[in-house]
Amino acid sequence: MSRIQDKFKELYSKNEKALIGYLMTGYPNEKDTVSAIRGLIQGGADIIELGFPFSDPLADGPVIQNASTISLNKGTKLEKFFKILKQIRRETKIPLVLMTYTNILYSYGYDKFLSKVKRLGLDGIILPDMSIEESSEYLKAARKNHIDTIFLVSPNTNKDRIKRITKATTGFLYLVSMYGTTGMQGKIQKYTINAVKNTKKIVNGKIPVGVGFGVSSASDVKRFVSLGADAVIVGSAFLRLIENTPSNKIESRLASFTRQLKQATKS
Amino acid sequence: MKNMLPKNGRFGEFGGKYVPETLVPAIEELAENYLKFKNDKGFKKELDYYLKSYAGRPTPLYFAKNLTKKVGGAKIYLKREDLLHGGAHKINNTLGQALLAKKMKKKRVIAETGAGQHGVATAMACSCLGIKSEVYMGYKDTIRQKLNVFRMNLLGSKVHPVKSGSQTLKDAINEAIRDWITNVETTYYLLGSAVGPHPYPMMVRDFQAVIGEEIKKQMKEITKKMPDAVIACVGGGSNAIGTFYPMLDDDVEMIGVEAAGHGLRTDYHSATLNAGSRGVLHGMMTYLLQDKEGQIKETHSISAGLDYPGVGPEHAYLKDTKRVRYSSATDDEAIDAFLLLTRSEGIIPALESAHAVAEAIKIAKTRSKSESLVVTLSGRGDKDVEVVEEYLKKNVKNSR
Numbered sequence: 001m002s003r004i005q006d007k008f009k010e011l012y013s014k015n016e017k018a019l020i021g022y023l024m025t026g027y028p029n030e031k032d033t034v035s036a037i038r039g040l041i042q043g044g045a046d047i048i049e050l051g052f053p054f055s056d057p058l059a060d061g062p063v064i065q066n067a068s069t070i071s072l073n074k075g076t077k078l079e080k081f082f083k084i085l086k087q088i089r090r091e092t093k094i095p096l097v098l099m100t101y102t103n104i105l106y107s108y109g110y111d112k113f114l115s116k117v118k119r120l121g122l123d124g125i126i127l128p129d130m131s132i133e134e135s136s137e138y139l140k141a142a143r144k145n146h147i148d149t150i151f152l153v154s155p156n157t158n159k160d161r162i163k164r165i166t167k168a169t170t171g172f173l174y175l176v177s178m179y180g181t182t183g184m185q186g187k188i189q190k191y192t193i194n195a196v197k198n199t200k201k202i203v204n205g206k207i208p209v210g211v212g213f214g215v216s217s218a219s220d221v222k223r224f225v226s227l228g229a230d231a232v233i234v235g236s237a238f239l240r241l242i243e244n245t246p247s248n249k250i251e252s253r254l255a256s257f258t259r260q261l262k263q264a265t266k267s
Numbered sequence: 268m269k270n271m272l273p274k275n276g277r278f279g280e281f282g283g284k285y286v287p288e289t290l291v292p293a294i295e296e297l298a299e300n301y302l303k304f305k306n307d308k309g310f311k312k313e314l315d316y317y318l319k320s321y322a323g324r325p326t327p328l329y330f331a332k333n334l335t336k337k338v339g340g341a342k343i344y345l346k347r348e349d350l351l352h353g354g355a356h357k358i359n360n361t362l363g364q365a366l367l368a369k370k371m372k373k374k375r376v377i378a379e380t381g382a383g384q385h386g387v388a389t390a391m392a393c394s395c396l397g398i399k400s401e402v403y404m405g406y407k408d409t410i411r412q413k414l415n416v417f418r419m420n421l422l423g424s425k426v427h428p429v430k431s432g433s434q435t436l437k438d439a440i441n442e443a444i445r446d447w448i449t450n451v452e453t454t455y456y457l458l459g460s461a462v463g464p465h466p467y468p469m470m471v472r473d474f475q476a477v478i479g480e481e482i483k484k485q486m487k488e489i490t491k492k493m494p495d496a497v498i499a500c501v502g503g504g505s506n507a508i509g510t511f512y513p514m515l516d517d518d519v520e521m522i523g524v525e526a527a528g529h530g531l532r533t534d535y536h537s538a539t540l541n542a543g544s545r546g547v548l549h550g551m552m553t554y555l556l557q558d559k560e561g562q563i564k565e566t567h568s569i570s571a572g573l574d575y576p577g578v579g580p581e582h583a584y585l586k587d588t589k590r591v592r593y594s595s596a597t598d599d600e601a602i603d604a605f606l607l608l609t610r611s612e613g614i615i616p617a618l619e620s621a622h623a624v625a626e627a628i629k630i631a632k633t634r635s636k637s638e639s640l641v642v643t644l645s646g647r648g649d650k651d652v653e654v655v656e657e658y659l660k661k662n663v664k665n666s667r
Contacts, residue, residue: 054561054562055432055562055563056432056437056438056441056548056549056563057441058287058440058441058444058445058549059287059445059448061445062431065431065432069431069432072562077560078560101547102285102547103546103547103548103555103557103561103563104560104561105561106545106546106547106552106561107544107546107557107559107560107561108560108561128287128288129285129286129287129547129550130285131284131285131286131288131291133275133276133283133284134283134284134285134552151288152287152288153288154287154288154289154291155289156289156292156451156452157288157291157292158292161291165288176287176288176289179289179448179449179450179451179452180448180449181445181448181449184449
């Protein structure tokens with residue numbers, strides 16, 4: 001069993017849902033990324049999703065785009081991501097997931113990359129531009145190295161395709177809550193509510209379903225949990241908070257925001 | 268090789284569909300509709316009508332006798348796509364796709380543009396067919412090509428300046444894709460080159476193949492045989508694939524010309540096939556200009572239309588199978604060719620097309636007078652005269 005599976009099992013027994021917090025490697029800088037991760041852990045996040053910046057993040061909205069650009073302009077390289085990963089893994093057993101774009105892994109070599117991050121303690125990977133049709137080489141390398149492959153489904157994904165994607169997915173299935181890029185805000189739409197219910201029904205307990213994109217407050221978290229989500233993913237809201245927080249306060253402020261969000265996952 | 272339907276959306280190992288899941292239903296719907304309408308008699312007839320009476324097809328194949336004489340060697344023919352409505356080959360594709368969008372009952376069309384030629388051609392086709400259009404354009408390009416922004420506005424299209432990333436064509440594509448993800452249910456994405464996820468590279472190629480088909484027919488009429496070589500410039504590669512595709516099975520030499528900018532040894536070029544490596548960008552696997560960790564590099568060319576860090580996946584395939592040779596021309600060589608063609612024939616080529624002319628000049632010298640070369644003149648150069656003027660001021664080449 002992977003750390004991610006163990007975590008969901010543990011939460012299930014406590015009747016809690018998972019809070020997944022997203023941060024960007026090297027944003028606003030290396031030191032503060034580590035403080036932010038520590039803040040999330042202190043506040044009770046269940047899984048940490050760490051983004052690695054790509055020059056052309058076409059699934060991301062303005063907040064994560066901006067964080068990617070700042071990180072890359074500060075010279076973020078994979079070496080920095082590896083270093084942070086190693087350091088956090090030394091401090092904690094929390095499941096760690098990487099979110100980046102296909103070209104970063106392809107360019108390094110799927111197998112070479114996955115065996116490297118496995119050694120450093122990574123548990124899963126999310127690639128928003130990797131479709132199941134193109135995934136055979138990636139899947140092979142991930143299975144070999146025991147890294148969970150977290151695929152995404154969308155409100156317009158049909159039943160048959162959700163089933164096929166679920167088969168390729170390990171860890172949890174990532175449901176994109178809305179038509180749009182990361183970090184969009186607004187009222188939860190009817191189609192989103194239907195998508196959560198529908199996906200849960202089709203997946204039928206085979207794997208946990210995490211809901212992300214546009215989840216930014218404790219009330220959002222509460223709503224998705226009540227609809228049946230097994231996990232909620234919050235990203236841009238953390239980055240927005242970091243943007244307005246001085247370096248020495250990042251850890252404590254993120255911890256307190258995380259605590260609010262985590263509280264909302266307990267029904 | 269004819270009528271090649273890419274298997275699983277791939278040309279050899281290139282192409283595919285690396286897209287966010289939200290777009291999968293959209294590109295599947297598009298592929299399905301395209302394959303349906305492509306062979307539909309009514310659709311073909313309607314498209315032919317617009318190509319002929321609106322865009323100005325067929326375009327002439329002109330024997331450039333003065334240029335041929337000046338260069339000395341093989342005969343140089345020019346395929347005059349520059350004479351099309353809007354001044355470039357782009358309208359072949361935008362009419363085809365806008366008509367398809369209409370058949371698919373899409374109310375809104377979005378597009379990206381680099382120099383603005385595709386944006387203008389989209390605005391024209393959509394205005395002609397009565398569809399609302401919006402165009403994403405890198406902020407830097409909106410400054411460099413102010414006139415085209417105004418043209419698009421006049422034509423009723425809304426232009427969105429893109430301020431993210433390098434603020435050029437690749438970022439305009441990213442932003443158009445983000446819009447498409449957000450408005451996927453109502454919007455048609457009219458991609459301008461033979462790039463992106465399947466079915467775009469195949470579909471854009473098919474709409475541009477009219478160029479090569481006409482060249483074949485016209486050469487047979489004029490010279491009673493096929494050309495010995497065809498030459499076209501390659502950015503994303505739509506005019507080149509349109510030129511090559513109908514002749515892939517014939518005994519014709521093919522040369523694609525990339526932008527070598529300040530030179531292939533510098534960081535200032537856009538010669539993806541000459542200097543790039545494999546990777547995944549904008550939904551496709553292809554050659555890319557990227558750093559060691561897979562971050563996409565910023566590119567340079569004096570011609571905005573070639574300024575792109577990727578290339579159509581079918582070109583990547585044709586390079587690896589060695590069916591097409593991909594060479595390059597520097598900014599300086601393109602300017603020289605621009606001036607030589609303008610002065611010898613009274614034809615002002617687009618700077619993109621001037622790269623192809625530069626290659627023709629290079630090789631015509633080495634070939635016998637009995638051979639014939641066809642150069643696709645993908646667009647006219649009116650849009651570039653300011654850039655050329657600036658270049659000449661800096662480089663004092665007026666004396667030539």
